[in-house]
Amino acid sequence: MKFGVVIFPGSNCDYDTYYVLKDVFGQETSFLWHKEHDLKGVDCVILPGGFSYGDYLRSGAIAKFSPLMKEVIEFASKGGLVLGICNGFQILTELGLLPGAMLRNKNLKFLCQFVTLRLENDRTPFTHKGKKGNVLRIPIAHYEGNYFAPPEIIKELETNNQVVFRYSDAQGRVKEEANINGSLGSIAGLTNRKGNVMGMMPHPERASEALLGSQDGRLVFQSIIESKNI
Amino acid sequence: MIDKKILEEHNLTSEEYEKIVELIGREPNTTELGIFSLMWSEHCSYKSSKVHLKALPTTGKNVIQGPGENAGIIDIGEGLAVVFKIESHNHPSFIEPFQGAATGVGGILRDIFTMGARPIALLDSLRFGPLANSKNKAIMEGVVSGISSYGNAIGVPTVGGDVYFNGCYSLNPLVNVFCVGIVEKEKIFYARAEGEGNPVLYVGAKTGRDGIHGATMASAEFGEDLEEKRPNVQVGDPFMEKLLVEACLEVMAKKLIVGIQDMGAAGLTCSTSEMAAKSGTGIEIDLDLVPQREEGMTPHEIMLSESQERMLIVAKKEKVKEVQQIFAKWDLDAVHVGQVTKGGMIRVKANGQTVVDLPVEAIIDLCPVYERELKRPSYLESAHKSEPIPLTNDYNEALQKLLSSATLASKEWVYRQYDHMVQTNTCLLPGADASVLRIKDKKKALAITLDGNSLYSYLEPREGGKIAVAEACRNLACVGAKPVGVTNCLNFGNPEKPEIMWQFKEVVQGIAEACQAFDIPITGGNVSFYNETEGAPIYPTPVIGVVGILEDVSKAVSPGFKQEGDTIILIGENRDDLGASEYLKSVLNKEKGLPPQIDLEEEIRSQEFCLEAISLGIIRSAHDVSEGGLAFCVAECCFLNEQKFGCQLEPRDELRTDALLFGETQSRIVVSTQSQNVQELLDLAKKKKVKASIIGRTGGKNLVIRHLEKEVVDIPLEEVRQLWRGTLPEVFKIK
Numbered sequence: 001m002k003f004g005v006v007i008f009p010g011s012n013c014d015y016d017t018y019y020v021l022k023d024v025f026g027q028e029t030s031f032l033w034h035k036e037h038d039l040k041g042v043d044c045v046i047l048p049g050g051f052s053y054g055d056y057l058r059s060g061a062i063a064k065f066s067p068l069m070k071e072v073i074e075f076a077s078k079g080g081l082v083l084g085i086c087n088g089f090q091i092l093t094e095l096g097l098l099p100g101a102m103l104r105n106k107n108l109k110f111l112c113q114f115v116t117l118r119l120e121n122d123r124t125p126f127t128h129k130g131k132k133g134n135v136l137r138i139p140i141a142h143y144e145g146n147y148f149a150p151p152e153i154i155k156e157l158e159t160n161n162q163v164v165f166r167y168s169d170a171q172g173r174v175k176e177e178a179n180i181n182g183s184l185g186s187i188a189g190l191t192n193r194k195g196n197v198m199g200m201m202p203h204p205e206r207a208s209e210a211l212l213g214s215q216d217g218r219l220v221f222q223s224i225i226e227s228k229n230i
Numbered sequence: 231m232i233d234k235k236i237l238e239e240h241n242l243t244s245e246e247y248e249k250i251v252e253l254i255g256r257e258p259n260t261t262e263l264g265i266f267s268l269m270w271s272e273h274c275s276y277k278s279s280k281v282h283l284k285a286l287p288t289t290g291k292n293v294i295q296g297p298g299e300n301a302g303i304i305d306i307g308e309g310l311a312v313v314f315k316i317e318s319h320n321h322p323s324f325i326e327p328f329q330g331a332a333t334g335v336g337g338i339l340r341d342i343f344t345m346g347a348r349p350i351a352l353l354d355s356l357r358f359g360p361l362a363n364s365k366n367k368a369i370m371e372g373v374v375s376g377i378s379s380y381g382n383a384i385g386v387p388t389v390g391g392d393v394y395f396n397g398c399y400s401l402n403p404l405v406n407v408f409c410v411g412i413v414e415k416e417k418i419f420y421a422r423a424e425g426e427g428n429p430v431l432y433v434g435a436k437t438g439r440d441g442i443h444g445a446t447m448a449s450a451e452f453g454e455d456l457e458e459k460r461p462n463v464q465v466g467d468p469f470m471e472k473l474l475v476e477a478c479l480e481v482m483a484k485k486l487i488v489g490i491q492d493m494g495a496a497g498l499t500c501s502t503s504e505m506a507a508k509s510g511t512g513i514e515i516d517l518d519l520v521p522q523r524e525e526g527m528t529p530h531e532i533m534l535s536e537s538q539e540r541m542l543i544v545a546k547k548e549k550v551k552e553v554q555q556i557f558a559k560w561d562l563d564a565v566h567v568g569q570v571t572k573g574g575m576i577r578v579k580a581n582g583q584t585v586v587d588l589p590v591e592a593i594i595d596l597c598p599v600y601e602r603e604l605k606r607p608s609y610l611e612s613a614h615k616s617e618p619i620p621l622t623n624d625y626n627e628a629l630q631k632l633l634s635s636a637t638l639a640s641k642e643w644v645y646r647q648y649d650h651m652v653q654t655n656t657c658l659l660p661g662a663d664a665s666v667l668r669i670k671d672k673k674k675a676l677a678i679t680l681d682g683n684s685l686y687s688y689l690e691p692r693e694g695g696k697i698a699v700a701e702a703c704r705n706l707a708c709v710g711a712k713p714v715g716v717t718n719c720l721n722f723g724n725p726e727k728p729e730i731m732w733q734f735k736e737v738v739q740g741i742a743e744a745c746q747a748f749d750i751p752i753t754g755g756n757v758s759f760y761n762e763t764e765g766a767p768i769y770p771t772p773v774i775g776v777v778g779i780l781e782d783v784s785k786a787v788s789p790g791f792k793q794e795g796d797t798i799i800l801i802g803e804n805r806d807d808l809g810a811s812e813y814l815k816s817v818l819n820k821e822k823g824l825p826p827q828i829d830l831e832e833e834i835r836s837q838e839f840c841l842e843a844i845s846l847g848i849i850r851s852a853h854d855v856s857e858g859g860l861a862f863c864v865a866e867c868c869f870l871n872e873q874k875f876g877c878q879l880e881p882r883d884e885l886r887t888d889a890l891l892f893g894e895t896q897s898r899i900v901v902s903t904q905s906q907n908v909q910e911l912l913d914l915a916k917k918k919k920v921k922a923s924i925i926g927r928t929g930g931k932n933l934v935i936r937h938l939e940k941e942v943v944d945i946p947l948e949e950v951r952q953l954w955r956g957t958l959p960e961v962f963k964i965k
Contacts, residue, residue, distance in 0.1 A: 009472070010473075012385025012472070013385070013652060016652065016654045019670065020654075050385060051382070051383040051468070051469065054469025055383070056469065110382055110647045110649070111647070112645075112650055113646050141651060141652065206651050206652075209654075211783065211784070212651075212657065213659070
């Protein structure tokens with residue numbers, strides 16, 4: 001499996017993601033520079049976390065104009081795997097590869113902490129190594145992660161089983177107190193209709209080594225690595 | 231004509247002016263006067279503190295760079311070095327909390343990457359007035375958001391620090407920002423302007439009118455004209471700085487440059503003169519070439535601007551194109567504005583005219599040094615006078631009051647606004663005694679802590695200085711790390727007052743004594759004087775930052791209890807030390823008494839014991855006993871265990887119960903261990919000549935403390951934990 005991690009000006013989880021793929025999972029991994037038009041033949045493109053272009057406007061609103069995004073859209077339309085983490089998720093919504101948008105967290109503060117998530121869909125290339133109902137402990141770190149979409153879109157997401165992760169309590173119960181940022185439907189991660197593009201606010205690359213307190217994020221990377229088998 | 235009024239505006243005395251005239255052999259023009267005003271300011275020149283700072287030990291076999299550069303550097307082996315420094319941004323943070331704190335973060339980051347190091351962590355020491363006052367609340371909220379906005383965006387984790395509250399900070403909040411980076415020893419860069427004819431490049435953001443006279447502002451007391459000073463605060467742009475980090479590290483890695491210096495306080499003036507001074511050269515620049523954000527700026531304004539996110543680079547002659555290409559890749563300016571010259575002069579041109587022509591030596595080296603008058607303050611007499619402390623009969627209530635006081639309450643509300651995990655090196659989450667950061671692909675890790683109890687320093691400055699160092703080292707010992715280097719931020723009132731200068735001298739002596747005892751060097755730091763508004767000074771506030779090494783990151787220990795049924799052991803001795811305690815302050819409303827006295831030999835033995843026990847793997851948790859005493863320490867060990875169990879304690883000391891529970895005797899550590907390791911631990915203590923006593927057992931739903939045959943504390947853990955966690959969120963709740 002060949003991975004490409006996109007660097008936008010202001011990306012700051014680019015090296016973290018690269019390190020996990022390359023050094024923890026031993027996968028062939030390259031950086032992709034946002035100004036170029038070359039995906040370097042990768043099998044999976046990752047849009048990492050950070051503050052692309054400072055996020056002074058709406059998160060991801062400028063990154064979508066980066067030259068490389070043309071290739072990313074084409075790649076996705078042909079079924080290539082694209083994962084957006086945090087700012088990457090925000091960029092995917094701006095690009096229109098995923099529906100909806102992010103509002104500010106309900107408490108109007110940046111939030112960095114471990115949260116628990118319930119796995120809702122184990123039939124995606126990003127999660128097939130897990131089981132529906134699994135509870136994962138993975139950190140979040142964002143100011144704008146309060147997922148919003150019009151009711152008809154939310155309904156469509158639910159009908160098509162596009163919701164992959166929801167914020168839950170440690171027992172996997174989805175309830176308002178566990179909905180840390182106020183997202184509609186407690187949505188923490190979702191895919192497009194075809195299932196080859198996923199966005200998630202929590203950071204699996206921060207939960208892939210025992211030393212950092214959780215390895216639950218490995219599920220996502222391991223699933224992608226073994227996705228050719230599904 | 232330069233008259234008294236102009237001098238006053240520039241914060242220079244008439245004696246200083248006469249010296250300037252004598253040094254340069256003529257009257258300076260106003261731009262030149264502005265340069266002296268900045269470079270001879272207390273903030274840039276250390277003219278009042280220099281004579282005392284000499285007492286600090288600054289050398290050691292692992293010191294690669296001591297004080298005098300942008301940051302200190304310590305060799306940590308395996309070809310790596312750590313670069314670290316602490317700095318204050320107190321005055322700007324009072325005037326404009328958000329931007330003041332944000333640009334403080336930006337500035338300290340530049341100090342670190344200027345040396346070729348990638349910044350890997352930030353910590354902050356914050357001091358505010360009581361939160362019952364809405365102005366203090368607004369300042370704290372602004373400062374925390376400012377730090378969060380800058381650090382999070384740039385992708386350097388804010389992993390720890392401390393926050394204290396005291397009335398003396400109401401009009402003088404303190405924002406001390408610490409940064410640490412890692413560099414390969416062979417790739418360190420310095421602020422040098424070497425090689426006559428080498429091009430001088432201006433890189434980063436454009437120059438605007440912001441921050442003019444910032445350093446001068448930080449070198450005077452505030453009066454009622456505070457609001458007028460707001461334009462002196464700069465505005466931060468973390469995105470610009472992120473680009474700058476990447477571009478600078480790239481040109482450094484490719485060895486395209488000779489030297490580099492950030493433009494922080496005193497901007498272009500400071501960077502040109504300091505770089506030239508360090509190399510015995512001169513610099514010539516043309517202001518018409520400097521990228522400017524607004525039209526019509528005078529040479530005076532351009533030279534004195536403190537616009538953020540700018541650096542000055544001396545490049546290799548033949549590499550200018552390559553440097554510019556790398557900056558262009560990151561969409562940044564890199565403009566050739568001048569060159570290095572022979573002869574030690576700073577020459578600045580504008581519109582074809584020479585507007586500055588000054589010897590570097592006069593600006594930097596020949597600044598006056600003051601040995602100011604010292605006087606022991608009279609308040610000490612009455613503060614030390616012993617008076618009876620009434621015994622309470624409700625220790626449950628006292629403990630609850632203590633752990634819901636702003637200083638001791640959980641700081642989760644603060645640190646969860648900081649991205650403390652980016653870069654994926656954070657092994658212990660904030661709240662532990664020290665932050666632990668792994669070094670990727672290495673067995674060893676870094677541990678870092680900040681510490682400084684100003685109430686101790688107020689009531690006995692020398693002891694306060696000593697304890698600040700000792701406690702910071704103890705924090706490191708609790709996670710399993712040995713200290714390797716120290717940086718200090720010394721926050722004081724107006725040094726022209728003999729009492730303040732006496733406090734300063736005493737604190738510095740105390741710090742020096744402790745550093746010598748621990749055999750650790752101070753590699754730099756920062757002095758912030760004039761922290762007084764309308765004549766009221768802050769308590770003397772030394773903040774000590776210590777960096778340490780854990781030989782094996784997998785052995786890092788955290789403060790929370792780990793399992794029910796473990797034995798709780800106290801290292802050290804409980805004495806009758808209620809003076810200057812948080813208990814007296816928060817529960818009895820008294821900021822009085824003598825702070826605990828520290829025996830540095832005893833302290834070192836305790837720490838060495840703790841380190842050895844951790845390396846042998848025979849303790850499961852360790853937490854130092856500090857503000858709030860034994861009872862608060864043990865409560866925190868319970869709060870920080872995820873299984874939410876309590877403990878039962880029964881210390882056997884013949885002491886007043888309040889002193890036993892809340893006294894702040896130094897050199898104590900609470901550890902927990904499995905029963906099969908208890909004997910080994912006690913034997914080790916004996917061997918190390920350390921007092922160790924079994925004081926209780928973990929488990930149960932309550933926090934129970936028995937003393938002198940009586941149950942003095944018995945409270946449901948979950949209840950007090952909510953209190954401890956809920957205090958700050960309640961204060962800042964959106965109503």
